Amino acid sequence: MPVLVMKFGGTSVANIDRIRRAAKRVGVEVAKGYDVIVIVSAMSGKTNELVGWVDEVSPLYDAREYDAVVSSGENVTAGLMALTLQEMDVPARSWQGWQVPVKTSDAHSAARIEEIPPENITAKFAEGMKVAVIAGFQGVSHESRITTLGRGGSDTTAVAFAAAFGAERCDIYTDVDGVYTTDPRVSDKARKLDKISFEEMLELASLGAKVLQTRSVELAMRYHVKLRVLSSFEEQSDEAGTLVCDEEEVMENRPVAGIAYSRDEAKMTLVSVADRPGIAAAIFGPLSEAGVNVDMIIQNIAEEGRTDMTFSCPTDQVKRAEKALNAAKDSGDINFHDLIADTDVAKVSAVGIGMRSQSGVAAKMFKTLSDEGINIKVIATSEIKISVLIDRKYMELAVQALHDAFELEKAA
Numbered sequence: 001m002p003v004l005v006m007k008f009g010g011t012s013v014a015n016i017d018r019i020r021r022a023a024k025r026v027g028v029e030v031a032k033g034y035d036v037i038v039i040v041s042a043m044s045g046k047t048n049e050l051v052g053w054v055d056e057v058s059p060l061y062d063a064r065e066y067d068a069v070v071s072s073g074e075n076v077t078a079g080l081m082a083l084t085l086q087e088m089d090v091p092a093r094s095w096q097g098w099q100v101p102v103k104t105s106d107a108h109s110a111a112r113i114e115e116i117p118p119e120n121i122t123a124k125f126a127e128g129m130k131v132a133v134i135a136g137f138q139g140v141s142h143e144s145r146i147t148t149l150g151r152g153g154s155d156t157t158a159v160a161f162a163a164a165f166g167a168e169r170c171d172i173y174t175d176v177d178g179v180y181t182t183d184p185r186v187s188d189k190a191r192k193l194d195k196i197s198f199e200e201m202l203e204l205a206s207l208g209a210k211v212l213q214t215r216s217v218e219l220a221m222r223y224h225v226k227l228r229v230l231s232s233f234e235e236q237s238d239e240a241g242t243l244v245c246d247e248e249e250v251m252e253n254r255p256v257a258g259i260a261y262s263r264d265e266a267k268m269t270l271v272s273v274a275d276r277p278g279i280a281a282a283i284f285g286p287l288s289e290a291g292v293n294v295d296m297i298i299q300n301i302a303e304e305g306r307t308d309m310t311f312s313c314p315t316d317q318v319k320r321a322e323k324a325l326n327a328a329k330d331s332g333d334i335n336f337h338d339l340i341a342d343t344d345v346a347k348v349s350a351v352g353i354g355m356r357s358q359s360g361v362a363a364k365m366f367k368t369l370s371d372e373g374i375n376i377k378v379i380a381t382s383e384i385k386i387s388v389l390i391d392r393k394y395m396e397l398a399v400q401a402l403h404d405a406f407e408l409e410k411a412a
């Protein structure tokens with residue numbers, strides 16, 4: 001039998017009514033002849049509640065026990081989903097991560113899936129079971145402890161199962177009906193895309209379009225798992241949602257697929273550092289050791305042997321960055337006159353695989369921002385992305401203007 005993976009996020013299993021609704025949708029696919037693997041999240045809000053309890057008991061918690069607690073939300077929904085299916089006369093059974101087993105690394109709270117042996121579940125399918133319900137987000141370490149995969153990790157569970165079972169497709173049911181050209185809350189002209197490539201989705205996911213966990217898209221790209229993002233609240237057709245797939249399957253030749261933004265960026269400038277070999281390593285080494293995720297970097301032209309170095313990082317890492325850089329200064333590894341943090345900035349990015357072959361995309365982006373009187377503070381580019389840092393108060397305006405400039409309201 002062909003295998004289909006269906007993943008239901010927290011809002012899609014938020015209460016018994018919604019679990020019934022999701023189960024009905026599973027029943028439809030079973031009737032089509034699929035063996036179905038259902039991956040469930042915890043009921044919406046549940047994981048946050050569990051994390052809150054852990055923080056209350058032990059702010060510097062033991063990560064093994066954190067995982068023991070926060071993985072439990074998924075156990076509840078997995079059992080309830082299996083029961084609901086059984087009530088509908090669909091043969092179903094639930095599995096927690098360790099039972100499958102979903103073998104992971106030992107990195108508690110951010111574990112990576114290493115292997116999913118399919119035998120246990122395949123044997124049950126052979127006996128006539130139609131649906132295997134899997135608690136998402138969790139696995140088991142080399143030490144036989146429960147692990148979790150990081151927030152949003154049940155997307156990754158779903159893709160990993162699709163890869164391990166050679167599923168025809170991995171359907172991700174969520175509370176939005178697909179991937180949009182930009183956040184519909186920022187621009188009312190945002191359009192749902194029928195298809196998007198893995199690479200574009202990866203850039204959009206890491207830029208803060210929170211539809212899918214970034215890891216899940218990486219995994220889908222590596223194993224060529226066809227992903228479909230769709231709403232569990234709307235009537236379904238085979239064309240519903242957005243298909244995330246290999247580039248070759250995305251036919252449209254558009255330079256830009258979407259405009260993403262990230263509100264929580266900060267810009268930090270080291271004023272007057274010595275311009276000498278090794279200076280970048282001396283600055284960014286300590287930052288990386290301190291766990292600061294540096295994104296964009298610019299080094300100004302040197303004058304009289306000194307230069308300014310500017311970089312961006314998430315706002316909540318500014319304190320950590322300051323501490324690391326001041327420590328490096330105190331120990332004499334680097335020398336700067338001043339360290340300035342600007343926390344009132346936002347990042348806006350245009351993403352599209354068409355940029356590789358079409359020129360003028362960056363020029364159009366800069367012209368559009370300049371026509372709106374928006375000053376660009378930092379620019380960074382990759383093969384399929386152009387990002388700018390601007391004052392946060394202009395973020396919405398920039399997103400709307402760029403969405404118009406690249407005519408994304410015509411996208412499909």
Ligand code: ASP
Nearest residue numbers: 041047137151152153154
């Ligand atoms: N329940 C987990 C979370 O809220 C995992 C998930 O839903 O993907 O992060």
Ligand code: MG
Nearest residue numbers: 009152155211
């Ligand atoms: Mg999610």
